[in-house]
Amino acid sequence: MDGENRAPGSADNRGDNIKVVVRCRPPSSEEVKAGYPIVVAVNSVHRTITVKDPSTDASKVYTFDHAFGADSTQPDIFNQVARPIIDNVLEGYNGTIFAYGQTGSGKTFTMEGVSDKPELRGIIPNSFVHIFGHISKAEDNKRFLVRVSYFEIYKEQIRDLLAKKGDRDRAGNANILEIKEDKLKGVYVKDLSEQVVYSADDLDRIMAVGKKNRVTAATKMNLHSSRSHAIFTVIVEKSERRSDGSVHLCVGKLNLVDLAGSERQTKTEATDDRLKEAAKINHGLSNLGNVIAALTDGKSTHVPYRNSKLTRILQDSLGGNSKTVMCANVGPAGYNYDETVNTLRYATRAKSIKNAAKINEDPKDALLRKLEDEIQELRRQLNEDPGGGENDGPGSKRMSEEMMLRKRQREEEKAKLKKMRDELAEEREELERNRFLGEKERQKLQEDIAAKEEQLTAADAERNALTEKLSLLEKTIIVGGENLLDKAEEQERLLEASAKELELRRKREEDLRKTLLSKKIERSKMEQKHQTLQEIATSKKFEVTRLEEEIVTLRADLKDLRQENQERLEAAQQSKAEVEKNIRLYEKVIDQLLPKKMQELIESKCTYNKDIGEWEVSCLAFTGAMMRPDGKHGGQVRSLSHAEALAQAEQLKSQPLTDRNWEGVFPKL
Numbered sequence: 001m002d003g004e005n006r007a008p009g010s011a012d013n014r015g016d017n018i019k020v021v022v023r024c025r026p027p028s029s030e031e032v033k034a035g036y037p038i039v040v041a042v043n044s045v046h047r048t049i050t051v052k053d054p055s056t057d058a059s060k061v062y063t064f065d066h067a068f069g070a071d072s073t074q075p076d077i078f079n080q081v082a083r084p085i086i087d088n089v090l091e092g093y094n095g096t097i098f099a100y101g102q103t104g105s106g107k108t109f110t111m112e113g114v115s116d117k118p119e120l121r122g123i124i125p126n127s128f129v130h131i132f133g134h135i136s137k138a139e140d141n142k143r144f145l146v147r148v149s150y151f152e153i154y155k156e157q158i159r160d161l162l163a164k165k166g167d168r169d170r171a172g173n174a175n176i177l178e179i180k181e182d183k184l185k186g187v188y189v190k191d192l193s194e195q196v197v198y199s200a201d202d203l204d205r206i207m208a209v210g211k212k213n214r215v216t217a218a219t220k221m222n223l224h225s226s227r228s229h230a231i232f233t234v235i236v237e238k239s240e241r242r243s244d245g246s247v248h249l250c251v252g253k254l255n256l257v258d259l260a261g262s263e264r265q266t267k268t269e270a271t272d273d274r275l276k277e278a279a280k281i282n283h284g285l286s287n288l289g290n291v292i293a294a295l296t297d298g299k300s301t302h303v304p305y306r307n308s309k310l311t312r313i314l315q316d317s318l319g320g321n322s323k324t325v326m327c328a329n330v331g332p333a334g335y336n337y338d339e340t341v342n343t344l345r346y347a348t349r350a351k352s353i354k355n356a357a358k359i360n361e362d363p364k365d366a367l368l369r370k371l372e373d374e375i376q377e378l379r380r381q382l383n384e385d386p387g388g389g390e391n392d393g394p395g396s397k398r399m400s401e402e403m404m405l406r407k408r409q410r411e412e413e414k415a416k417l418k419k420m421r422d423e424l425a426e427e428r429e430e431l432e433r434n435r436f437l438g439e440k441e442r443q444k445l446q447e448d449i450a451a452k453e454e455q456l457t458a459a460d461a462e463r464n465a466l467t468e469k470l471s472l473l474e475k476t477i478i479v480g481g482e483n484l485l486d487k488a489e490e491q492e493r494l495l496e497a498s499a500k501e502l503e504l505r506r507k508r509e510e511d512l513r514k515t516l517l518s519k520k521i522e523r524s525k526m527e528q529k530h531q532t533l534q535e536i537a538t539s540k541k542f543e544v545t546r547l548e549e550e551i552v553t554l555r556a557d558l559k560d561l562r563q564e565n566q567e568r569l570e571a572a573q574q575s576k577a578e579v580e581k582n583i584r585l586y587e588k589v590i591d592q593l594l595p596k597k598m599q600e601l602i603e604s605k606c607t608y609n610k611d612i613g614e615w616e617v618s619c620l621a622f623t624g625a626m627m628r629p630d631g632k633h634g635g636q637v638r639s640l641s642h643a644e645a646l647a648q649a650e651q652l653k654s655q656p657l658t659d660r661n662w663e664g665v666f667p668k669l
């Protein structure tokens, strides 16, 4: 696949994101002794890692597919990080596991671990055990071929860590190899040696040889720091004969990558050679960062895989045909804060890389198929194969004709050898029987016998060579069900036990997560309820405020009303006083005008007419001065109108008050 010009993210909607896990190692004894503050906290249930800035105390939280703290064990890491990828590889996928982090953060510990302590062995040796454990449990219709290569990229040069003596210079350095690419194989290292392995112990041994050859150098940060990127590749080829007689072949490739430390050069106080070395190591790593950025920024149309050997080699692992897991390693101490945050940022970005892995079915360069064919051919030559090749499909006419011909040839050859043996035996007998044969005849017979013996010895030698080759090739291919674990059996048991425990723990964690989730939901409901109550309270408060404002307004209205009432009352009182004053005036006037007797008389004749709201004097209408003959009423008298009464009163004002006058005004009642 030409990743160079592939639009990043073109695998979107097709593949899986690469898995990213984080592991924080425990503080080293030096860190404890120096009293560095611990600034990293891991929550494996929530899969988070929290880093506190020692200068500001501000915390940053990062979430990954898994988060492992100081108490995580090597089998745990293997079971959760590596096992799923290796199971994929055993199905024919490409898989990559790589560790990333600053020097001394625990990459090598995670990838390799401590080889002589089973419980401290890392992902690589545990992967070997798992691969061969799987093969020994497979059914016998499956055949496997496992081969490995191991190389390092040191100062942008590729060296074979499994190179034979002939491929090394006088100083013992392996030849520098080239990266090539072709349509069939994709990106590969040309002339890289490969070794076929038969057991987990074999793999361990090969790994140990390669490790010895790996360049390591001391830096201030980590005395045994690895200064090169190391890539150990295990290729598992598997053929499976199905019940219909067909044979399926797939090839899985596992890359186990231990990167050099990602620390900054200034921090290592590296000088001269070390500085140049660091620059080149950082070139690969910084380009790895550029590749990750280009794959995830959603903008770049070019992924710079070709800018470094490391990214070229990891091309398929990042954004290509591979199931990939990245383990970001960090230390817990405060003095590494910047590096830790850097690693976690890098890892966070890597989470969004999408890969599109597919099973590598029947690849043209599969060694297993070639070997199977060769074995069949050898068996035929040795006449061990009674017919029918492993890969011959049923009804293959051309193949069966060819087989018949070969069979005939083999039978003829066999018959010829048998005839030769018989003749030889006869000739020997002849020589024995006829002691008195002539010298010439005897010599001829002896020469004949010697020639036949030679021919037969050559035929035997040829057969032995073929048998030996066959047995070698047969050994190369592992039949499912063979026990290949040897000493690794113990390790396999340890991994299985840990896997079981992990399963239980996973269940417990899942339960815990579920409980936490339900609590969260409950809390959110409560919060919602609380929110509703708060909303009600707010609206009530609003209502109260509104009512309070209304009360204030009403109070003001009330005050106004009171004031108004007061004013009205005062006005009423004033008018009452006025009325009383007037009444007193009128009483005075009446007293002056009317004798008491007359007043009492009139008073007794007064009734209050509610309908018109006035006092009426009964019989008044028929009294003296108030009566006038009325033409309209047939000459009858009638009451004076108000105006007429006033006019009369006006008239009286100028007259002295006498009874006579009074009688004119008030006639006798």
Ligand SMILES: Nc1ncnc2c1ncn2[C@@H]1O[C@H](COP(=O)(O)OP(=O)(O)OP(=O)(O)O)[C@@H](O)[C@H]1O
Pocket: 024, 025, 026, 028, 070, 101, 102, 103, 104, 105, 106, 107, 108, 109, 110, 222, 224, 225, 226, 227, 259, 260, 261, 262, 329
């Ligand atoms: N999880 C762990 N538990 C206990 N010890 C650990 C752990 N991780 C790392 N260590 C110890 O810390 C030290 C540094 O670890 P390691 O060599 O693996 O770092 P590294 O990242 O590979 O460094 P470099 O980049 O220089 O190769 C070693 O002594 C190792 O044993």
